[in-house]
Amino acid sequence: MKITLSVIKADIGGYVGHSSTHPEVVAKVREVAEAGKEKGTILDVSVITCGDDIAMVMTHTHGVDAEPVHKLAWEAFLAGTEVARKLKLYGAGQDLLSDAFSGNVKGMGPGVAEMEFEERKSEPVIVFFADKTAPSAWNLPLYEMFADPMNTAGLVIDPSMHDGFTFEVMDVYSGKAIRLKTPAELYDLLVFIGATSRYVVRAVYRNSDGEIAATASTQKLSLMAGRYVGKDDPVLIVRAQSGFPAVGEILEPFGRPWLVEGWMRGSHTGPLMPVSFAQAKPTRFDGPPRVIAAGYQICEGRLIGPNDLFDDPAFDVARERAAHLANFLRRQGIFEPHRLPPEEMEYTTLPKVLEKLKDRFRDIGEPKAKAPGSGEGEIHE
Template sequence: MRLTVSVIKADVGSVGGHTKPSPRMLDSVRAEVSHAIESGLLIDGFVSHTGDDIAILMTHVRGSGSCEVHEFAWNAFLEATAIARGSGLYGAGQDLLVDAPSGNLRGAGPGVAELTFEHSLSGVRPAESFMVFAADKCGPGAYNLPLYLAFADPMYCAGLMLPPMIKGFSFHIIDMDNTAGDSVIELDAPEDSYRIAALLRDNERFGIDRIVSRTHGEPVAAASAQRLHAIAGKYTGKDDPVALLRNQGIFPAPEEIISPFAKAHFVGGDARGSHVMPLMPVPLNTAVTGLYCLPIVSCVGFSIDRQGRFSESHTDFFDNPAWDEVRSRAQRKALEMRSQGWSGAAMLPYSELEYGGFRDTVGGLVERFRMREASEPATVE
């Protein structure tokens, strides 16, 4: 079977500010997923939220970029938007940036990550397991550092030294500043590791689009690297990326993939999408109610049976006491950074400030600058 795993995520309204979608919104999307499974459009589906973003996870046989699947997700988000609008919730329909998408939702606002592969539960993949990452209140390159460490650094992934992975992985990196289309470069680790790092250090411009096994040619990771303000022409919310990762066997193990997130590394985002703050790993279905709008990320794991259905239960990788220390560290880092307020590295540079108001304020002041008239040097008698 040629199986596709898709995750499509959007912020279409939340309770009391940018916190979480309402139960009725989530129930509406779950009902739509159930109908899509019954009609044969989808094999299976799972609905969750991270912060104020609703994520629809699906398996199907219609391939990546399927117009039918993407249109279904769009319509499900529209139903949730109608509920949010009727309830007076904040940001109703925020991530739905076009009136009617032309099939594929890439570039229409919702975050999209998809993996398509041969699924037979035999050969190099006798069991198929995967993970879904969903981030909120952060920029598009939030996964750059942890995925680089998991797929290119044996200090984090000892499996890279084993025969199934020792040839390394191919990184497909997208230039998110290019809005005319997908501008992508392919670089191989370990040979191009320094070049990969040189690009991925810029989380706001370059992002990991896909990662592929060089040993087996199998796709292992996909992320939704896009800039919402570049699509909308103004700030509409942070980019809040999703990512799909297959794991185990010929790929890194779950613990090798999630261990880099213990860094609680700094990313662009937070309140008004304008600050630099640590990324905090949180359990699935966590609302944003802590200090500031700390960037958060969830991670859920599934297995897939021979028919393409999800396991009857899932694993919430960050819902574990081991991550309490990381969350405390992230909060301490956040307090230190925000104590610096608006100064220097605590906020994104003006070229990246996504609230138009910041740019308008500074732009208006820049227009008032004048060249100082040269004065005659004083004469000394």
């Protein structure tokens, strides 16, 4: 059976501040989602949370970008927002940028990751869900999962993965994408995905047959809204086993925390901490950024799960290291590189402050910088 797995997520109100969701709001989203299941719009749904964000994990047969599925998610988030408003939760309806639904939630605020596939004899999938960060947080772990044999032994050992994987990389500013095949074009791939402020991995495909392996939400809230409305807090779907990386190979990159953008006011660099569902409540300096891993076995379109995959003491060291990194970075306060560089700050509330002061800058006779590529001042090796 060909099924579609759609994960649609939004922050519709925080409890307290931006740290968590309120049970009544989550219950309302679940109620609307379950009604959609009763009606037959979707086959199954699992509602999960990370920090102040709620994700609807749905299975159905309508394909990706299907209006009835997107509409159901939109209506569930609207109903949840009403509850959040009643409780005066923080930022009620935060990620819903529009009042009217127009066929697809893309561009309206919620994050979306969807894939369609023929359900295998056994179909294990993992839904990663992060809070206080951006879609580029997935660049490094996706590279390790699908292109680094030091992480994924299967790339070497398993003949069904030996041909490698193709990455679809999107330029978040132009909306254009490029497909790069690994291992042959690995170094080209890294030129782009190492530049996390601009390029994000949108999907990964298996080279041997073009089968979809992973897909991520790449929506950037500030670019959609044209102002800072919070961080994107992305989701990522990865298929596991039998020609894809094993569950443990997919989780392995999270065993060593790395730095991502987000955290307080979406304006800082911080470590991504892998946590259990219960620990997904970022409070220290509104963070540090969190990620959960919800594992499912899909059975005739039903979601068997979620299994809380980071609820494993083997990830305690990663959590502890992330806490140490957080401590170290906090020493840096408002100074870069803890605070994001100016180009990134353009998408926060800082421009309002700069606007107020811009006329105070005076020419003091110092030379202006040359434009890059102008030929002058270049270093010749």
